[in-house]
Amino acid sequence: MPTAVPPAPADLHLDVVTDAHRPAQLPLLSRIAELLSASPAVTHLLVRGSLASGTADRLSDVDFVVGVHDRDVPAFISALDDLMTVAGGALLPGWRDTIVADLGGVGFVFLVQHEGKLQQVDLYLAPASRVSILRQTVGWKVLLDRPPADITIPQIDQARAHIADLTARPRSCTELLIEHLVLAVLLHKRIRRGQRFIAYGEWHMLHTATKDLVKAALAPHSRFWGWYQLREELAPTPIGRACLADLDVAITSPAVPDAAAVDAALDRVLTLTERACPEALDGLADAVTAYRTYLESV
Template sequence: MSTCTEAIDQLAAVNRPVQLAVMERIVEHLAAGPAVTHMLVRGSIARGTSDRLSDVDLVVGVAPTAFEEFVTVHDALASTTLGAIMPGWPDTIVPRMGGLGYVHLIEHDGRLYQLDLYLAPTDKIAAITKLTRGHLVYRNDKAGDPAPDPAVAPFVEARLAAPLTCEQLIVEALVLTWMIHKRILRGQRFMAYAEHHMLATTARTLIRTALSPRNAFYGWYHLDTDISVTPIGRSCLRDLEAMITAPSLPTSGSLAASLERILTLAHRAAPQAVDALRLSIEAYRHHLELTDLP
């Protein structure tokens, strides 16, 4: 009997999801900083419903007095120690829980994984744990119980209110495409629909930000009059129209086409932003493996 249990344990170890190794590495790196007070796993890994495509959802509690500093350097930290292949996307999907969310695409052992980091001041961790049913994986016992810092809330609000730059919008498109691809592979049709709609909105916002930044608040309105006055604008709108008239439930093929359209219009409207991300985009293409490219 014990032999059977041992054998199954060995099999379980061999089949251990890679995301746990990714998480271990991240927790180990982040725990090196004394300002990190807690780390919680949330999402499918915490619920026990994860699969091989699941992202790693981590809430990172940071001492309130160090919160702003930590947010400011976390991209550099993700790039140098976590294997991020591009800057993190400021996550607009995650609920507001008093902190800031970022989605990173990180390379691990030849494959790309999605890392959702939610950075929160320590005083918000108890509420976040309750809300997300997060699973505590790290606690810095030396950190004590730091008091809230009144500077954190306005900093968070300012970050949430800041419009995304062209470079951040390109990263948003790449992250959304990554997420939609997972939905397609899993057959999650409703989420694929929702995120595909977001992708078209990202393309629109990118065009607005690059070509008509002062009228960004108009959203979908007045695009014709604001944008189509130049050849570049007209070409971008043609790409956008092709995206919004594509089937609302994407396939791998239509997703690949949408990605190409966004990158084409980004190159046309915001070439410097594309150039800054050129190596990241090429690495991303390698990992995305949309097999039925048109």
């Protein structure tokens, strides 16, 4: 049963995104904004992207910058997956976003069930000490602006160190599987919009994630960077040879995919995961089944 969410604070200004338009994503935006703003750790909430500029279409994501008091950054990040899956309706833990620009924080992408469809919610968490700088570089509308309690230099250093450690940590097989699931949603949206150049880039990201998944499963202590020495490391075992065959199919596919190619890649990666690192699916089987159903409505 979802956790009860406290009432939205009086200082949460949702009206700023409805002045010029009423996007179809507004109920979801409101729900996630209320959920986040209920935490005393959250000092700022900005909405950016197409919902802030009034150019959203039915495929647009819900894109937040979340300012968190520097002292609370480690605890808030640790609790975020539970918050979003239990109370926010996310199907899966968040993918640590490697597409978003580095603005001194860390981004997460969640796939959220909303009105029978799968919606993308992007959360960029930034220490409160960075928010004034973010406001100079990001187009936004301010939903919440709470003056934070005093922020000390040790708290700033702790927040920066935690984010640096998180972004440097090698990703697990489960995290890499979730990356595939998120990228498949993104690719379907790019294809429907005719965004061929972006689809090309994200298609390459998906293939790279497949390579990283294979290496994390079968060569976790590899001394080689990127795509180097894959055959030498993987070919000695039957599982390794099967994974190399999957990678070969991936890299010889068309440079810009269609929807069928994305679906085939997803099937291939799920089969590869069951073969090479089945533990990555532990606890996710029902979520993946629901994801495949919702993906048809993206």
